[in-house]
Amino acid sequence: MSDDQIDLYIKQGIYGTFETKPEERNVYLGTLRERIYVALTIGQVRQNKIYSEVLASLETRKNQTLLLNGTIDYGALSKYIKAANKEKIPFTIVSDQNDTKIGLIVASDHAIDHKEIYVRDKIFEQTF
Numbered sequence: 801m802s803d804d805q806i807d808l809y810i811k812q813g814i815y816g817t818f819e820t821k822p823e824e825r826n827v828y829l830g831t832l833r834e835r836i837y838v839a840l841t842i843g844q845v846r847q848n849k850i851y852s853e854v855l856a857s858l859e860t861r862k863n864q865t866l867l868l869n870g871t872i873d874y875g876a877l878s879k880y881i882k883a884a885n886k887e888k889i890p891f892t893i894v895s896d897q898n899d900t901k902i903g904l905i906v907a908s909d910h911a912i913d914h915k916e917i918y919v920r921d922k923i924f925e926q927t928f
Contacts, residue, residue: 829867829894829902834911837861838904839918841927842869845903846876850883853919857906858887867905870895880904901927 801809812818819825824833837857844851845868858866866884868877870893877893884891918924 827900827902828907829869829900829905830892830896831867831905831907832911833917834913835907835909836905836917837864837908837912837914838906839902840904841901841918841924842872842903843923843927844919844921845869845872845880847923850879851919854880854904854906855883858883858889861906861908862889863909864889865907865909866891867907868893869900869903872903877904 821832825831828836828839838851838853840851840854857864866880866889868880868891881891
């Protein structure tokens with residue numbers, strides 16, 4: 801092994817494996833923007849209604865996961881968890897993303913590059 805490889809091995813042992821685009825992953829609940837079908841803000845997730853864009857995405861696509869912001873109370877998340885379970889879509893409650901305005905993401909396991917990922921309504925406009 802060369803000195804560079806040894807140095808890289810030691811750094812990964814100390815700090816963990818390197819992560820691509822850490823700032824983007826902090827905003828988008830641990831995933832990348834290029835993998836997102838639909839994203840809701842925290843305020844949108846807290847609404848009593850379930851957004852039809854999220855339901856449509858869960859019903860039509862199968863190679864995906866639902867990411868939920870763990871800072872939101874479970875009562876607001878449960879309606880989306882039930883919808884994901886109904887469609888057999890795995891979900892993850894992400895609790896280590898404290899300074900993001902994103903509350904929910906429907907993400908693919910590969911890059912899809914949707915142009916518009918946000919559901920733009922009155923609540924979204926108040927958030928951004």
